[in-house]
Amino acid sequence: MDILYQIRARQASFSAGEGRIARLMLEDVGFAASASLEALSQRAEVSTTTLSRFARSVGCRDLRDLRLQLAQASGVGSRFLDPAGTPEQSAFHRQILGDIEATLRQHLSGFEQAGFADAVSLLSRARMVHAFGMGGPSSLCSDELQVRLVRLGFPIAACHDPVMMRVTAATLGPQHVLIVCSLTGLTPELLDVVELARNYDARVIAITLADSPLARLANVVLPLQPAETSFIYKPTAARYGMLLAIDLLATELALAMPDDNQERLRRIKLALDDYRGGPDALPLGD
Numbered sequence: 001m002d003i004l005y006q007i008r009a010r011q012a013s014f015s016a017g018e019g020r021i022a023r024l025m026l027e028d029v030g031f032a033a034s035a036s037l038e039a040l041s042q043r044a045e046v047s048t049t050t051l052s053r054f055a056r057s058v059g060c061r062d063l064r065d066l067r068l069q070l071a072q073a074s075g076v077g078s079r080f081l082d083p084a085g086t087p088e089q090s091a092f093h094r095q096i097l098g099d100i101e102a103t104l105r106q107h108l109s110g111f112e113q114a115g116f117a118d119a120v121s122l123l124s125r126a127r128m129v130h131a132f133g134m135g136g137p138s139s140l141c142s143d144e145l146q147v148r149l150v151r152l153g154f155p156i157a158a159c160h161d162p163v164m165m166r167v168t169a170a171t172l173g174p175q176h177v178l179i180v181c182s183l184t185g186l187t188p189e190l191l192d193v194v195e196l197a198r199n200y201d202a203r204v205i206a207i208t209l210a211d212s213p214l215a216r217l218a219n220v221v222l223p224l225q226p227a228e229t230s231f232i233y234k235p236t237a238a239r240y241g242m243l244l245a246i247d248l249l250a251t252e253l254a255l256a257m258p259d260d261n262q263e264r265l266r267r268i269k270l271a272l273d274d275y276r277g278g279p280d281a282l283p284l285g286d
Contacts, residue, residue, distance in 0.1 A: 135187065
């Protein structure tokens with residue numbers, strides 16, 4: 001249960017005493033979750049009987065249940081309970097750009113050439129490559145892997161559906177490589193399908209947090225780093241670290257066989273020019 005939503009939704013129906021309890025809990029969830037009943041009663045200037053009535057009115061069984069729900073609510077992190085004030089437009093534009101630049105530098109310094117070399121070695125021997133990702137940026141980045149690698153001649157398919165990922169994982173073997181994108185490395189469905197694929201000796205490359213459960217399942221890890229800030233309203237900058245890893249990997253693969261890949265890219269350029277025209281500097285299919 002989302003206790004904070006339940007309290008906000010019922011504010012108009014509270015008595016004066018219950019209204020004071022509600023304001024106290026919404027303004028200081030941490031205190032409400034950890035304080036004794038006596039401290040809560042004193043701060044809200046109500047009796048324990050009123051506290052018990054309040055607990056039932058917001059959908060809790062009793063005061064113990066209310067305190068449990070408050071403790072869970074306070075665990076989401078202070079930046080979502082008391083976020084920093086919204087900056088001026090020009091300021092948050094600069095902040096977004098600064099976070100992106102900082103994230104890219106942080107990830108570039110954290111990447112090691114050996115990891116990319118190992119990934120290139122696995123992919124160069126693969127009969128088929130599968131890219132898995134779930135959620136927002138991770139799904140998009142698995143599609144990005146397909147876009148980058150298919151133009152280099154790799155047979156690759158991206159998948160986001162948990163059932164199809166499980167079906168696919170059950171068909172893999174030592175000659176297959178699975179690239180898994182996850183900003184957290186915690187998504188249960190991804191962990192399950194990776195364990196299934198490893199059971200059949202498929203090779204796994206993970207683009208994820210270095211110390212995550214997913215990283216521990218992978219043969220090769222291209223490590224991501226946390227990039228969250230207290231400004232909760234903008235998209236996460238960590239996805240740029242994942243895109244950087246994909247760009248570096250794709251370029252390493254292209255340079256592993258430069259002549260062959262130059263010919264493939266020439267063919268793509270010719271096909272696109274015939275299809276759409278445009279100046280020579282346009283990207284290949286983007």
